[in-house]
Amino acid sequence: MKFFNHNTIVAVALVALATATTSCFKDEPLNAECDIEKAWVHVDDLEASFYNANDTLLNVLSTEDKIVFTMRDDADVTAFAPQFKITAGATITPTSGSAHDFSKGPVTYIVTSQDGKWSRKYSVSCNRMARYTTSVIDFDFEHFELDKDYHKFYVWHNVLPDGSLGNDWATGNYGFYIANSNSAANEYPTFVLENGYDGHGVQFVTRDTGPMGHTFGKPIAAGNLFLGKFNMLAGLMQPLKATEFGIPFTQKPIRLSGYYQYSPSAPFTDKNFVEHPERIDAGDIYSVLYINHDRNGNPIVLYGDNVLSSDNIVAVARVKNVNETNGQWVKFDIEYEYKKDINPDILANRGYNLTIVFSSSIEGASFEGAVGSTLKVDMVKLTCEEKE
């Protein structure tokens, strides 16, 4: 007696094979992200509220949760209605475009992902720009804390003219964190120097990025600190684009001074981690002032690949030969060399960006340097032209 005919058996076998080798795709999962990607505001009278149009549109980095509109000190922000571009499918409370009284301080917005499982809290504020009343700005590096997300690495704050703390100092520590999340804070490239020239300082050490960093072709990470933003987005693909140098600055800088120590390590390695015994590492300390927009008013930011070469540069101050100091603090005091004249109107309307940069390896942006090279910096002072 035959239970099955041959065709049935073949069909069963084929179905079994087909089940194993084909894939049944399920419905697309809902978006889990919940970012504010852009924030902007429309005002009828731009000049009355803002210094320039670029200040009305802010690109928000994935690592940021504070959104600050910088406005004129007499701007009316009692019914300020910022709008937001958020992750597709996410929701935001209060709603984008709703008016709130920002004169009482920051307003908290909460973005919830499409799948409802994730949310992010953003603080949005209008900073009615206070100006520095003195011509000398001190950076003494006494204001630091561990990063708010992971409590792994240090971040520094600058002191704003009204005494509050700003977020204008950036480092590449976040990039180091990705491949070295288990490192202690003082194993990062940039960390707090307990015994600085006076109080705390900043210490920069060129680090080996470990096996995962090597996988990405980024074998070392120089310690750095700069005025600007560190943008993780393109950090792996175009690391030179991760350093967005400069913050709007409304005074004319004249001199940059401070104290440093430097100790080059060995061996010097290139971006493929090949040793070059003939090369000796050096540190880098410089400052650049540049025009932050083009002729049509579109914003311009200088990155690692053009911060010292762009046509937009107006002035540069750079410490020559940051070499071995034999454990001694060395004073630097350099003048800004102006390549172009300053336009006072543009300066007053936040049309120039200033950056100050420290790095433990002068070619660190190209992943060249010596693991262990150490720079220490403290008591940096920026002297600007006296206001008339």
Add this chain to the structure above:
Amino acid sequence: MSAWAIMPNDGGCQNLKNFFRNVEGYGRLGYSIGGTAPMGMPSEIRKLNKFILQPNVAFGADFIKPASERWGVLAGIHFENKAMHIDADVKSYHMEVTQDGQSMEGVFTGKNDSHAFQWTFTIPIQAVFKFSDKWKLKFGPYFSYLTSCGFDGFAYDGYIRVNDPTGAKVLLGTDEKERGNYDFKDDVRKVQWGMGLGVDYFFARRFGIYADLNWGLSGFFKSSFKTLDQTLYPIYGTIGIAYRFK
């Protein structure tokens, strides 16, 4: 199984000869196709862009001891490769990589290119049911020992959210140093097992064709491997030719 139970303990040479007298011997040469894949496609995997055929040859010998007119027991030794190379679109795919005490965790959206292979010695032990002289159905477990293996690939043309969907967003490119390369060969389980189901069709007295499905029931990776959320199982189908030599 009953067929082995009748094997004599003390009958000497003649009994052994009698035992093997009706044992059938088959040689096989086949080609496998399949995947080292999660059981049930997770929704994070969106689309298969490429499925590249691999050198998945399988060859070996099987012996069938008839136990009754229709039933028998099969045992064999196969040497085979189960490999896959796929390229897929993924969305919010969770991965955690640990290397030398450092770990990197994230959620990836983009393209993923994976290549897995395992050269194995496999021993199938199967019950055989003969429908006729031409048709046989086979079912039972198999055990594999891996002589070489690999699992590597790269995530590319997309972005990672560091740690979770609210973490820093980092783009991955397509060039070697812009993408997330991985290599998990050290975490592959060396001894694996699973269940096999197959059918033989002999169109001539000595020549036939066969189709087997081998469904791995032990994970492809050691249980200590936590990088991927899903457990992957090697699930491969083989078709080939069979030759009866005894």
